[in-house]
Amino acid sequence: MGAEQETLLYVGTLDLFMKQIGRVVEWNGEQIAIFRDSGDNLYALENKNPHPKGGPLAEGIVSGHYLYDPLYDWKIDLKTGLVQAPDTGQVKVYSVKIEDGNVWIGA
Template sequence: MGNIETVKKVEVAKLSDLSVGIGQRVNVAGEEIALFKQKDGSVKAIENSCPHKKGPLSEGIVSGDHVFCPLHDWKINVNDGKVQAPDVGCVKKYKVEIKDETIYIHLSL
């Protein structure tokens, strides 16, 4: 038998807590996560630590589907967590669910 992954849905914020273009940091089960509200009302969630020098991505400048690390301007896609060329790397991304204006993150246990 293979490993069965358990997923826990955790409430992290209200949709009204977020503003388009401004990241929000949350701590969930010991993980620091950056939330980004998009123009279409969706929310993206990625690890809040740049793979380069651990800059806090929630404090970065947001432009569309990307956030720029506040330390060295690395560009990271908030949809898939991939660092954009010429830099390389990625950050963990999280599945987000919005129900009745409440934002939930799905965590693998």
């Protein structure tokens, strides 16, 4: 038995993703926020805040590999989706692949 093949969605070229600003794409009825840090690292998370009141994450502020949510002052690790202490929660994370300047996200 082999590993399952990951389904990839083409979301554009790397230059479409501005540094430290989120961009939303839709896939299978879900909104996915894609963030580029100050380097060329991309992160993809479900565009849904795990806070009980919810809200979008795409308007968050990126610093390093963390997203700072302006609505609730939460800090979220872009690599793992984990909300940092003292708050708790987790955001669904999608894999990102960059190949020849093209960006793909996987589920």
